[in-house]
Amino acid sequence: MTPARRRQAVNCLVGRFGVSERRACSVVGQHRSTQRLAPPVGSDEEELLRAWLRQFAVDRPRWGWRRAANGLRREGWKINSKRVQRLWRAEGLRVPYRKRKRPPRGDGQTGWFCPIRPNVLWALDFQFDQTSDSRTLKLLNVIDEYTRECPAIIVERSIDADQVVATLDQIASVRGTPAYLRFDNGPEFISNAVRDWCRFNAVATVFIEPGSPWQNAWIESFNSRLRDEHLNGIQFDSLLEAQVFTEDWRVDYNMNRPHSALGGLTPDEYAQDWNTRNQKSLT
Numbered sequence: 181m182t183p184a185r186r187r188q189a190v191n192c193l194v195g196r197f198g199v200s201e202r203r204a205c206s207v208v209g210q211h212r213s214t215q216r217l218a219p220p221v222g223s224d225e226e227e228l229l230r231a232w233l234r235q236f237a238v239d240r241p242r243w244g245w246r247r248a249a250n251g252l253r254r255e256g257w258k259i260n261s262k263r264v265q266r267l268w269r270a271e272g273l274r275v276p277y278r279k280r281k282r283p284p285r286g287d288g289q290t291g292w293f294c295p296i297r298p299n300v301l302w303a304l305d306f307q308f309d310q311t312s313d314s315r316t317l318k319l320l321n322v323i324d325e326y327t328r329e330c331p332a333i334i335v336e337r338s339i340d341a342d343q344v345v346a347t348l349d350q351i352a353s354v355r356g357t358p359a360y361l362r363f364d365n366g367p368e369f370i371s372n373a374v375r376d377w378c379r380f381n382a383v384a385t386v387f388i389e390p391g392s393p394w395q396n397a398w399i400e401s402f403n404s405r406l407r408d409e410h411l412n413g414i415q416f417d418s419l420l421e422a423q424v425f426t427e428d429w430r431v432d433y434n435m436n437r438p439h440s441a442l443g444g445l446t447p448d449e450y451a452q453d454w455n456t457r458n459q460k461s462l463t
Contacts, residue, residue: 186210229259229267237273242409244268244275250438295326297458298451299355301386302331303399304363306339307406311416319426320347321406325362325398327454328439329447331355333406333430335423341371348377362386362396405433 186208193204205212229252236248245268249261268274295301307319320334320343331351334343348361361383363369370387378385388395410429416422434448442450 183210183214187215190215226267229257229264230271233264233268233271233273237271240409241413242275245273246440247438250444254438295360298324298327298329298454299358301325301360301362302351302358303396304344304361304369305396305399305403306366306368307403307411309411309416309422311418311422317416317419317422319406320344321399321402322347322351323399323402324358324447324451327447327451328398328402328442329434329451330402330430333426335419335426337419339368341368341373344368344371345373345377348374352381357381357383360384360386362388362399364388364393364396365390 187210189208190201190204190210193199193207194201199207201215202212204210205215232252233245233248236243236251240247245265246261248268249259249264252259252264301324302322303325304320304322307321309317309319311317316337318336318339320332320339321330322332323330331354332347334347336343352358361378363385365387368374375385377383393400406429410426414425416425435446438444438446439450445453
């Protein structure tokens with residue numbers, strides 16, 4: 181209950197039921213000195229902020245107050261992060277807690293072979309879900325490790341090596357071919373079809389060690405965001421529905437989701453900023 185609502189409750193108890201102010205404050209949990217304070221100036225603005233935060237929590241249930249503060253500033257609000265945090269807590273908004281996984285104990289090093297510009301290193305991985313009739317959905321996720329852009333998420337009942345090659349061809353026709361591809365040792369990735377595509381397009385491959393997913397940390401992080409913010413929140417009734425909603429989420433991720441590792445920019449904004457800065461340096 182907000183302080184304003186507590187004051188209203190105390191006034192109601194005192195006015196309607198004749199309860200003493202001391203007793204009413206004790207019941208409601210409001211300090212008597214706070215009860216006598218005048219409402220703060222700019223309360224209309226604060227109500228607008230609270231309403232905005234409540235709607236933000238509905239639209240983005242897995243995003244916290246830091247991303248809410250970032251979203252407010254992107255919409256033109258000049259606001260302190262501490263104020264956003266205070267209002268967020270006052271409204272009782274919080275992201276449901278998820279138990280942390282035990283950190284990996286293998287010999288692989290997270291972050292080795294880091295790219296230094298866009299379109300150098302693409303990471304690929306598979307993810308699974310199911311429709312309401314318990315039939316399997318298989319997702320092929322592709323990201324650019326430098327900009328964190330996701331050029332494609334393919335959703336099908338099954339995906340083989342030929343479809344992996346077709347996806348790479350489709351992305352390369354728009355973005356050009358990368359210098360490297362990073363993936364695990366799944367049968368679709370070690371197939372002759374993928375190997376031939378890499379050889380014909382002069383693309384090197386970076387395989388992670390078996391049982392070492394932390395060596396493919398960027399795509400694993402993306403998979404967790406996709407699972408947490410999208411797959412866990414929707415029950416798909418059909419393959420077509422899964423394809424449409426997942427493509428909408430992919431576009432929203434690239435265009436609207438600020439990334440802390442990118443300085444609060446979205447992947448699309450970060451890629452455009454990099455291109456602008458390097459074009460200036462070349463000229």
